[in-house]
Structures are given as C-alpha cells and as structure tokens.
Amino acid sequence: MTRPVAAPTALFRFYRGAARVLSPLAYSVVSRKLRRHDVSPRRMHERLGNASERRPAGRLIWFHAASVGESLSVLTLITHMGDYLTDAEFLITSGTATSAALIARRLPPRTRHQFVPLDAPGPVTRFYDHWRPDAGIFVESELWPVILTEGHKRGVPLALLNARLSEKSARTWQKVPDTARFVLDHFALMLTQNAEIADRLLSIGANPERVEVGSNLKATSAPLPVDHDTLAHLRSALGERPIWVASSTHPGEEQVVLAAHQRLLKDHPDLCLLLVPRHPERGDEVAALVHEAGLRMARRTLQEPITVDTQVYMADTLGETGTWYALSPLVFLGGSLLPIGGHNPYEVAQAGAAVMTGPHVTNFAETYAPLIEMGGAVEVADAAELAAGMTRWLDAPKVLAEARAAAADFVAQQQNKLAGLVDTLCTALGLAPRA
Numbered sequence: 001m002t003r004p005v006a007a008p009t010a011l012f013r014f015y016r017g018a019a020r021v022l023s024p025l026a027y028s029v030v031s032r033k034l035r036r037h038d039v040s041p042r043r044m045h046e047r048l049g050n051a052s053e054r055r056p057a058g059r060l061i062w063f064h065a066a067s068v069g070e071s072l073s074v075l076t077l078i079t080h081m082g083d084y085l086t087d088a089e090f091l092i093t094s095g096t097a098t099s100a101a102l103i104a105r106r107l108p109p110r111t112r113h114q115f116v117p118l119d120a121p122g123p124v125t126r127f128y129d130h131w132r133p134d135a136g137i138f139v140e141s142e143l144w145p146v147i148l149t150e151g152h153k154r155g156v157p158l159a160l161l162n163a164r165l166s167e168k169s170a171r172t173w174q175k176v177p178d179t180a181r182f183v184l185d186h187f188a189l190m191l192t193q194n195a196e197i198a199d200r201l202l203s204i205g206a207n208p209e210r211v212e213v214g215s216n217l218k219a220t221s222a223p224l225p226v227d228h229d230t231l232a233h234l235r236s237a238l239g240e241r242p243i244w245v246a247s248s249t250h251p252g253e254e255q256v257v258l259a260a261h262q263r264l265l266k267d268h269p270d271l272c273l274l275l276v277p278r279h280p281e282r283g284d285e286v287a288a289l290v291h292e293a294g295l296r297m298a299r300r301t302l303q304e305p306i307t308v309d310t311q312v313y314m315a316d317t318l319g320e321t322g323t324w325y326a327l328s329p330l331v332f333l334g335g336s337l338l339p340i341g342g343h344n345p346y347e348v349a350q351a352g353a354a355v356m357t358g359p360h361v362t363n364f365a366e367t368y369a370p371l372i373e374m375g376g377a378v379e380v381a382d383a384a385e386l387a388a389g390m391t392r393w394l395d396a397p398k399v400l401a402e403a404r405a406a407a408a409d410f411v412a413q414q415q416n417k418l419a420g421l422v423d424t425l426c427t428a429l430g431l432a433p434r435a
Contacts, residue, residue, distance in 0.1 A: 005152060005185035009178045012145055016121065019146055023120035030095075030118070037097035046115035049126030053112055056089040061431070062133035063092045064116055064147075069344060070139045071099040072106070073162065073218045079108040081422050087434050091131060102319060106225070119144040128154055135429040138187075139217070140164045148186040157429040159189040162217035164363070165200045173204040181205030189428035191421075193217075194366035214421065216346075216367055219414030223350040224322025231323050237306040241270045244390055245324050245353075248278040248343040249334035253358075254286050256337055258293040258312075259383035264390055265311065271394075272306070274324055276315045278334060278343070283316035290314065325351035329404055330393050332356040332386060345371060349411045354403035356380060356389050376407030 019026075031044045042052050063078060065071040071094045078090050090108065093116040094100060103113045114131075117123035124146050136151050136158045143160075151158055165173075173180040184190065184206045191214035192198040198213050244264075246257040254275070261273045273295075277286050283301060290297045290312050297312040298304040306313055315324055325331060331353045335343045342361030345368065349355060355377035361368045371377040380386045393400040426432065 006178070006182040008149070009176075009182055011176055011179045012149075012182060016146055019118075019120040020122070023118050023122060026118050026120070034097050034115075037101075039097050039100070043100075043115065047118055047123065049117040049123035049130070051114060051127070051130045053114070055131050056110075056112075059085070059088045059134045059431075060131060061085070061088050061090050062131065062136045063090065063139065064136065064142055065092065065094050065099070065139040066096075066142050068096070068099045068102055069218070070094075070142075070162075071103050073221050074137075074139055075103070075106055075108055076220050076222045077217065077418070077421065078111055079222075080418055081426070082109055082111075084422050084426065085431060085433055088134075088431075091133065098318060106222075116144075117147070119146045121146060121150075124150045128156075135159070135431055137161050137425065137429075141169070143183055145183055148183060152186045157188050158186055159191070159425060159428055160184075160187045161191050161425070162214070163190050163192040163197055163201065165197050165204075166362070167200070170200040170204055177205050189425070191424070196365070212424070214424075215414055215417055216364065217421075218344050219346050219367070219411060220418045220421070221346065221350075224325065224347050226322045226326045226351075227320065230320070231326055234306065234323075234327055238272060241272055242268060242394055243272045243274055243328045244330040244332070244394075245274045245276065245328045246332045247276040247321060247324065247334060247348075249275065249286075250278055250338065250340055251282070251285075253334045253337045254289050255293075256383045256386065257332065257334075258289060258295065260386040260390065261295065261312070262293065263383065263387035264394075267391065268394060272310060273312045274315060274328065275312055276321065276324055280316040280318055283314065286314060286316065321347065322351060325353050329353045329400060330356075330390060332380075332390075334358075336360050337381075342368065345377060345407075346411055346414070349376060349407035352404055352408065354378075354393065354400060354407055356386065371407065371410050374406045374410050375403055376410050378403070 030047050034044045046052055063074050065074055090111040093114050095116050100113055117127040128150055133156055136156050138160050140162050141164045190201055190206060190211045193216045195213050198211050201211055202208055264271050295311045296309050297314055298306050298310045300315045300317050325348055331348045333343050333355055336358030339360045341363035345355045357377055357379055359379055359381055372379055378389050380389050
C-alpha cells in the first residue's frame with residue numbers, strides 16, 4: 001500500500017515542468033563530461049533512462065549515490081545485505097565517470113552499475129519502466145524530486161541513508177517549508193550521520209517518526225585497495241628513509257603542508273613527503289608550488305623515479321590512495337585547514353595509519369571528535385603545529401603506535417554496527433529474507 005505524502009506544491013510543479021523543458025540541454029552538458037572520460041554513447045544514454053543492461057529476475061534493490069565517496073561507502077553494505085537477502089539482486093547508480101570506473105572494479109556479487117537518469121519526467125519514467133526496483137536507497141544528500149515522486153507513485157519504498165544536510169542547505173529549504181516537507185515525505189526512513197543533521201531535517205519539515213540518528217556509513221566501507229607491486233617498488237626506492245603523507249589537499253593547503261615539510265627537513269633531512277592533491281588535474285599548479293618552495297620533486301604522472309634527492313613525491317593520480325596509506329603510518333588529511341569540511345578518516349585508520357587533521361571537519365564532525373578523544377587523530381591549525389605533530393610521531397615510535405592502535409579500535413567499534421544497519425533498513429523498506 002502506497003504511503004500518503006504531503007500535497008505537491010507549486011514550486012515542485014514548476015521544477016518538474018522546467019526539468020522537462022531543460023532536459024535536452026542538461027543531457028548535452030553531462031554527456032560532454034562523460035565523453036571526455038571516454039564513456040561510450042550507449043552508456044551515456046543511461047542518463048536519459050535508457051538502460052544498457054537487462055533487469056535481472058527477482059527482487060531488485062536500488063542504491064543511488066552521487067559520486068566516488070558516496071558510491072564506495074555503500075559497496076560493503078550491499079555485500080552484507082546480499083548475505084541477508086540471498087535472493088536479491090542489486091543496482092547502484094551514480095552520476096560521474098570516475099565513480100563508475102571505481103565501482104566497476106569493486107562490484108559486490110549480484111550487483112550492476114548504471115548512470116543515474118536525469119531528474120526529468122522522460123528519463124525517470126524510462127528508468128523505472130525498465131528496472132522496476134523493489135526498494136530505493138539514496139545516500140547522503142541526493143534529493144531528486146522527480147525521481148522520488150515517480151518511485152513513490154509506483155509503490156517503491158524509499159530510504160535516505162547516511163543523510164547529510166549542511167546548515168546553509170537547511171536555511172535554503174526553510175524558505176520553502178511546504179516543498180521541503182513534500183520532498184522528505186517520500187522517504188519511509190531517514191538515517192542521519194549524527195544528531196545535528198537529524199535536527200536540521202526536522203527543522204525543514206521531516207516527519208520525526210521517520211528520522212533516526214545513525215552513524216557515518218563510511219565507517220563500514222571495505223579498506224581501500226592496495227597495489228602491492230607499486231607498494232614494493234616505492235618501498236625499495238625509499239629504502240630506510242622516513243615518509244609522511246599529505247592526502248586530499250585543496251588549494252591553499254599545499255602551501256601549509258610544504259611549509260611544514262621545510263621545517264621537518266631541518267631535523268629529518270632524509271624525510272620524504274608524499275603529496276596527494278584531492279583533484280589530480282591540479283598537478284601542474286601544485287608542482288609550481290613545490291618548485292616555488294625550493295623543494296626537489298618527483299611526479300607520478302610523469303613516471304619520475306624517487307631518488308635520494310627527492311624531497312616531495314607528488315601522486316597526482318586517482319584510485320591509488322590505499323597504496324599511499326599503506327606506505328606510511330603518518331597521514332595528514334586535507335580539506336580541513338580551510339572551511340571545506342574534511343575528508344574520510346576511516347580510510348586512513350583502516351590502512352593502519354594515524355590521522356592528523358585541520359580544525360574544519362564539519363562533514364565528519366561526529367567522527368573526528370571521538371577519534372581525537374581516543375587518541376587516533378590529532379588536530380592542527382597551521383604549518384608549525386603540523387610540523388610539531390609529525391615530529392612527535394617521527395621521534396616517538398611508541399606514541400605513533402598508540403595513535404595507530406586507537407584509530408584501528410575506533411573503526412572496529414563503528415563496523416560492529418553494520419549488522420544493525422542492515423536490519424534497520426530492511427525492516428523500514430519491508431524487505432525480509434525468502435526461503
């Protein structure tokens with residue numbers, strides 16, 4: 001039986017009409033982006049709701065995640081849900097070519113990937129007509145009104161998982177409370193990352209009976225893959241030299257990291273920095289900063305080898321982060337020295353490393369506070385504090401070992417919640433094992 005929802009608003013009707021008219025233009029934009037990544041025309045047409053695979057027989061559970069981080073965070077959940085629902089098949093959708101490529105290498109059993117249809121009546125109708133999902137699970141902040149309303153009209157139970165809503169977004173939705181209530185009313189369950197986000201959802205009209213505080217889904221993700229040949233090669237090139245990693249750095253952060261490295265080299269002249277920009281296409285820009293700092297660099301995309309003179313090794317690539325974390329137990333995680341929101345510390349801890357972070361971690365506020373309290377992470381604010389923190393870990397192996405153990409313990413505590421998460425989702429969506 002379809003659950004009643006709030007009445008459609010004039011704003012939603014306008015959005016739906018505009019989406020219908022503008023969908024050809026939207027497709028031209030997204031297809032151009034996909035074409036730049038050598039995505040085939042057949043697969044690009046998935047954005048128009050034209051499937052490139054057949055629907056499997058039996059129950060199909062659909063997960064949608066926006067991009068790389070969100071997509072990878074649900075793969076472990078799909079695996080566990082597949083163990084619980086042994087007859088079920090799974091579909092995961094995302095919007096970017098990068099996420100599609102990474103997902104393809106890590107697909108769980110009985111799972112296939114498609115690009116999400118544009119949020120317009122034509123593409124969405126074609127998508128539902130073909131796939132006919134038995135349930136839909138949206139990850140983090142993916143609120144597509146046409147997709148949600150069409151799914152509800154067809155009796156598809158929907159859940160919002162790992163829900164995230166910034167204070168700025170909440171203020172925007174509060175200006176259109178009736179539309180916010182209408183959109184959120186389509187979810188049978190909204191599981192938030194923390195209590196603060198739950199309060200924001202309630203403030204924009206979410207039904208309190210359907211909002212629950214969960215934990216960050218990224219805690220349950222499988223460890224990042226490691227290329228053991230690359231790892232062995234780099235260890236051989238480095239020999240006994242110490243190394244630290246600055247990962248997922250953003251504009252304005254590399255200067256701080258390089259200044260900290262210059263300080264560290266005074267007492268550790270053989271130290272190597274492995275610098276991993278968040279966006280590899282910034283490689284030339286970051287390389288210029290390294291040269292301006294007077295540091296000698298080798299660059300991975302140019303296949304330049306690490307020599308005894310290399311002070312900075314820049315890994316301006318995608319999909320190799322797990323290898324870098326396995327190479328060094330000392331990791332600074334970017335997106336945190338400036339008000340960007342921080343990045344995923346679970347990936348670092350799962351690799352057996354300790355975490356250093358800046359203070360701006362609103363995207364993982366519920367994670368960093370207990371992680372720092374347990375001793376698995378250290379917060380720094382500038383180059384001097386970053387250098388001092390790394391010096392302490394470099395000079396005191398026992399302190400570093402304690403931090404690494406604390407980070408690993410924290411992740412283990414979070415992963416124990418996975419079974420309960422599967423049960424909560426299946427109960428809310430009416431999914432039960434079949435004999």
